[in-house]
Amino acid sequence: MAETLLKSVTDGVATITLNRPDKRNAMSDEMRTAFIEALEEMTADKSVRALVLTGAGRGFCAGGDIAGMKRRMEAPAGEVAFNGWARQQRVHHSISLLHTMPKPTIAAVNGAAAGLGADIALACDFIVASPVASFTWSYVLRGLIPDGGGMYFLPRRVGLARAKELIFTGRRVDADEALTLGIIDRVSSPETLVPDTQQWARSLSAGSATAIALGKSILNQSFESKAESVFASGSQAQGICYTSTEHRESVLAFLAKAAS
Template sequence: MKNALINVEVHAGIATVFLNRPEKRNAMSDDMRTEFIRVLEDIAADNTIRALVLTGNGKGFCAGGDVAGMQRRMDAPAGEVAMNGWSRQQRVHHAVALLHTMPKPTIAAVNGAASGLGADTAMSCDFIVASDAATFTWSYINRGLIPDGGGMYFLPRRIGLPKAKELIFSGRTVKAEEALALGIADRTTSPDALLSDAQQWARELSAGSGTALALGKTILNQTFELTATEAFAQGSQAQGICYTSTEHRESVKAFLAKMADKKTASSTEHKQQS
């Protein structure tokens, strides 16, 4: 779609989603968020798409929330500020939740600055590949705010509570090398190779059963909140579904056929030697 705020390319089952406001370093406006939500819903429902790679057009990944939205919030009548803010938060959380619960692998290919909501959005993905030019900052504190795009949930789970507090309290910038060392990024690569490396990893991660991936991801996302008993119970239910899946049945048939062929070949070789 020409002039779309979110661009999507699909190749060999991998959807690459581009945040497309390069002149604003892909800052997330309300209109952009609406498009983003629609795209994520479409990808989640499309069984031909096996994985998602998220990146930004231009030099930045995502500069956070749009400044124009902040200005509208400041200009709103006092009696409407809280409700307007609450409504916008619901949309933010809906977008983040769609990315986090996407029933297929997701990779953020961070090509430049990921600031505030941009850093939170990257963290909402299963994995992060950072360009050598990438930076991360939870700079909310500089605006008198707290991370509202999932940062307070995702960041401690990636790097531990004390270090997450340090980054959120200070709002300092983390470069790619430190991001890898801390565990914010899972891999780093050159700017030229970023997208191809992320897409190749997406292909590798999504090569297995889509059913098992979706069910396993759903449980893994809750692991820190569940008791062992609850995790085992959910796992039992999910495995029951996997037993009935086409992928499982076909893979078992193929495995048994392969074993039978090996047994026949071994028996033939034994007879020839005798």
């Protein structure tokens, strides 16, 4: 059986590729388990400074796996709710790992990102898309609501009213409109999408890993926090930065250069 997920690390940038191209990389239970394990591995690996997430073939991720939906429909009535709750715990765990990874994360969206696939892209810090990429929060077309973080991430990208419109209609958004709305940050040609994204990841992660990790953790909470809370968290984080090897070495280098 082919691996549902591919991993590589080059020059400090990890690349995770969702690898079910025949299913447009729909997220199966097997793939989700591999995804969680890969995210935990990349988070713990200090040699990894940034993460790029993409899909194999023509699609980024078509959302949830249809076979899983079928099994859910066939479960005994008394088990549907609890089975759904247990599945949601796994979904949310994977999204949380991606969102809170203490390193820059970028989705390289090479094709359609639908439902959960669109949410997974939003969970990354940045999104680069191919001109043939598209996004749709299509849950409503199946009588569902976004369960992969879309209701949290999308309003922060496009504003509340626009997020409601996209979620209520489930309509398709092409790459040009996605860039205009702020869903994505950059567009890159299909041939250079992943290399361009990897290069941006290197640029984003070139600074102090300590400062980036602490800064990201505070920024991720800034919309829900009062100014005083952000300032307090910043003071604590800065105290840690003062003791970091990166800070000490950079200051000593600067002082030596100034003295020469």
